[in-house]
Amino acid sequence: FVKSFEGYQDLSYETSMSFAVRQRLEERICTTNEGKSGGLVFHHEQAQTPMWPSKVFFCCQLPAAKGDGGQTGLVSSVLVYDKLKLKYPKFIEQCESRGVQYTFYAGPLQDTSKGAGRSWKSFFHVSTREEAENKMKRGGWTWEWGIGSTGDSMPDDFLKCTTPVLDAVKTVSSGGDTTKKCFFNQLIATVANALEFSNVGMDGGGYNPLIDTPTQEGIDACVRFGPSPNTSDCIDNENTLDLDILLDAKKMCEELAVNVEWQKGDVALVCNYTMMHARRLWHGPVGTRKVLASLVAEPNCTSFGKSLIV
Secondary structure, rough: OOOHHOOOEEOOOOOOOOOOOEEEEEEEEEOOOOOOOOOOEEOOOOOOOHHHHHHHHEEEEEOOOOOOEEEEEEEEEEHHHHHHHHOOHHHHHHHHHHOOEEEEEEEEOOOOOOOOOOOOOHHHOOHHHHHHHHHHHHHEEEEOOEEOOOOOOOOOOOOOOEEOOEEEEEEEEEEOEEEEEEOOOOOOHHHHHHHHHHHOOOOOOOOOOOOOOOOHHHOOOEEOOOOOOOHHOOOOOHHHHOOOHHHHHHHHHHHHHHHEEEOOOOEEEOOOOEEEEEEEEEEOOOOOOOOEEEEEEEEOOOOOOOEEOO
């Protein structure tokens, strides 16, 4: 079915920069997230990396039993952008003018207990530290080895790395000569990622990313605004994204969202720029809900008009 869409090139899991641990089932089909808590907060697929898909196919192989949950939530990031701009104009101005940089923490082995449990070897598609460093250097990343999100010492093969500056708002075509702005980033999901990254070395679980919240320090360890246009006035505190605003944005997503009530064989095609998605909780045994994904490659991922290097 996916192959019938002419011009849609595959972004395979093996070549993607997804934080999630997934399994490839067929040539262009993979599982959505093997982590216990992955995908439960609204997000744009892989928007926290220099390589994201333009669209996402979802297919329901097995819906959750009635009453067990397991829907997929969808929300317009255009509407989220509009509400945030109205309520937090300074925050949105910072997002548009400065962009954001995400920090990722990973060990050398996959951790399927976490929603963001991919190893740095799998994430960068490398086998050695030298290969990873060469790839990060080419792409404009910064990195340290042996440092956790709280600054604690970790094993020497544990990686802390920070992306180049990425857009936090995108302008997309809305048909004809008109355009619209969308809140294209991973800031809301970073609320959940910060919980996981603050517990590196521990088994996933023990918290609910829909309810529990990280500290401001936890957010600061995972995402910052890019450099100020007036660097002479830039101090560390000015790079901080207010946790309360992110939590309010998370609440806005829930208020604006609709749920896809899956039936077996259903397929949904989602624009990754204008729509965020989230996996809803389900309460059945493992294996009683199966939703698969296929990612459509974005041929030219850019930030502030410049092509990104991966």
